[in-house]
Amino acid sequence: MSSPETRNPLLTPTGAASPTAAAPSAATPATTGTVWHGAWTAAVMRPSGAPWFETWAEQGFSDQSVRQVVRVNTGGTKVRIRLSNAYGTTPLHLTGAGIGRTAAGAAVQPGTIRPLRFADSPSTTIPPGGHAVSDPVALPTKPRERLTITLYFKDATGPATYHQVSMTTTYRATGDHHRAAAATAFTDKVEPGFGSWYYLEGVETSGGHPQPDAVVAFGDSLTDGFGATIDGDDRYPDALAERLIAAGRPRPVLNAGIGSNKLLTDSACGGDAGISRFARDVLGRPHVGTVIVLIGINDIQLTDDRLCGVDRDDPPVTAQRLIDGYRTLIRAAHARGVRVVGATLTPYRGSAGWTAEGETIRDQVNRWIRTSGEYDAVADFDRALDPAGTGRIPDGLHMADHIHPSPAGYRAMADAIDLASLGQ
Template sequence: MNRRTLGEGALAAALLQSIGQAIGPAALAQTAPAGEGWVTSWAGSVQGPYPVGNPSAQPDQRFLFPTPAEGARDQTLRLVVRPSVWGRQARLRFSNAFGTRPLVIDGVHAGLHLGGAAVVPGTNRPVRFSGGDSVTIPPGGQAWSEPVDLPFAADPASPLLMGRKLAVSLHVPQASGPMTWHAKALQTSYGTAPGAGAKGAEEGESSFPFPTASWFFLDAVDMVAPAGTPVIVCFGDSITDGTASTMNGDDRWPDVLARRLEAERPNRAAVVNAGIGGNQVVGPAEYGPEKPFPGGPSALARLERDVISLSGVTAVIWLEGTNDFSRNGNATLEAVRGGMQEGVRQLRARVPGVRVIGATVTSALGSSSAAHGHKEQDENRRALNAFIRDGGLFDAVVEFDRPTLDPEGGGLRAEMIPESTTGGPGDKLHPNRAGYLAMGSAIDPAAVLAPRR
């Protein structure tokens, strides 16, 4: 065991001991008392079935999932996620939205991520469902777990938790069939070999040899937090999902915003990423397990699941339109404007007091992607931006176009083009880390933290 492991283990032991002395086991078992409630702290908008999607830096998945149509089979996945706020209790949402068979999950555990596929010793906790240790989710369905105590997070505002990650392990005891997933995690998670059995209780990493850059089945994590904690949902396509940002670096523009808010008000504002690479406002017209599309269901089709049904939503930042105007989408300006109007109407009708913030769309002019970069796309983009800025639809506007635009060439600024994931030249469509930093830094915190309407 190296010095870092000893340090992490000692930290966990000290936290657990001090927590037990301070509040006792009975308090830890309680549900949220008055003055607290559930807020969504992390989400991974689902699409599917695997392997249809747009992952980034994906390792070879043949040994993890030899037959995609059969999916996971008697194996354990350890999914690594970064909550934007912590609480002394969590609950987990699992999705079979694009499965064609009942999905059985058991052996679920949640613990503080140590590194690789390892969990900080003493923090791994079993997760239950309606009193049992397993759940069966029908095709198209989803299921929440019971609350699980996180003793290491009894002081959620502790700086020791800032930026830390949660490791959620789940066992799929029988062949899952087509798997619901989020392709572009830009975060390494891990899995056992098929047939390896339930390994979620293990704290070490020896049973988890295979990496993946995607999340499977898990699509939301809630935390207990003080009542009124803001939850800001960042809704959009690959430029929200983080294409071309640093692998495992957490430097998408929503991550930048989250860190800025964390610095101002530690553990008192959640920022949730609901982007899907390739997503469109109004297309495709049909989507499902038998007719999938790499960009996932349209924004309008997934609005209920990926925004409205999340806990405690107070604001939505909507950045989208590029893919609608691509050669994959071929949507008209009128259709996209109409789709945004309908989406905002639904949000205001279903989430009382929500602030809906429009984000101007960044340039793709001159992109090396065959579907992007043409003149007509840019003309539609600029017209959509005029509507976002001046159309009166949104409660506020976030300006992403101007801080990323090369005023001479009309495309992205040169320093924002080389991609940060693998070091490639970039596609002049997706901003890199420098671009996402500029975008996240351009957001006025007052626009997202203002009181509900």
């Protein structure tokens, strides 16, 4: 992990081993003439012990099948997956993998499972810091459909590159069950828990109707969806995707949120700083047209990393330092022709981390977001969740902790976005 005063890889090239740089692929199939679009994504993290709930990241997997469910936001005739060993320190050996349409729980619809191959091999080895892209398989998909990906690891993986808070149940079975439609073997899951995704970084589709460029939602737990319904897919990016479909303008919406993430500093259990991972998690996705930036409240309310068990204070946060960080993201996005929507920081009065000093910084940042004109457009999530301007999220719109929205709160956030501001 980098020092607390995080480097800025958006402006300074990094080495190939860095997870923010273009890491080597274990298997990248030839795709000449084929246009791939991001249908689903997860921002990956270094393995760590979560302070809130159990995960399998630190122990990894050995002679086990991992079954993961995702909801795609674009359709097509073919599909492929992206796997990441970005934070691995040893080669990752994947013995077998499959994909199919989700039935219920860990079950897959019979007849829909497609074995996944990598450079025409059923297995692959991903080097430390590397990635792998599966060969395309014919599996027609449509927006908001759920797909199940099963990965089988015969050999011990060691600690796993993962995404901590998926709000989706992940299942585990002993032995090789990556071709099994039945849920019978998948008796192991974290219970109770908020779920995690392991090694899975993206699902992409091609074919079918032409697709517009993707919208990437970038941020912390309010984008990741903490407080949403487990297995309900009702985070704000989900609600935005459904609004676009209802409006007759379906478009891929990719969720690049990480719970506890900060804009300016790394966190042991909250991921690399936003300015460090923006290049990978936003600009590195295929055909991105717009990014919605909602990040900074953790810089304000979490002034150290002790939540993650690390005895370290972050550098003092000011409104100007946050604004400088946003400007870095805006410059990087504009250099790639990506439109940037700035989201105001949402209320958190009444939560454990609220202070009067922090509220002053939040107000200063929100004033700049609304009035500076430096973003291409503004999504006023602050007013969406607190129309009366009280500095509090009303009961019913938060999950009883005064900072994380409830499903109704996430819907209010999505409804506050002017669809025309997303471009195209």
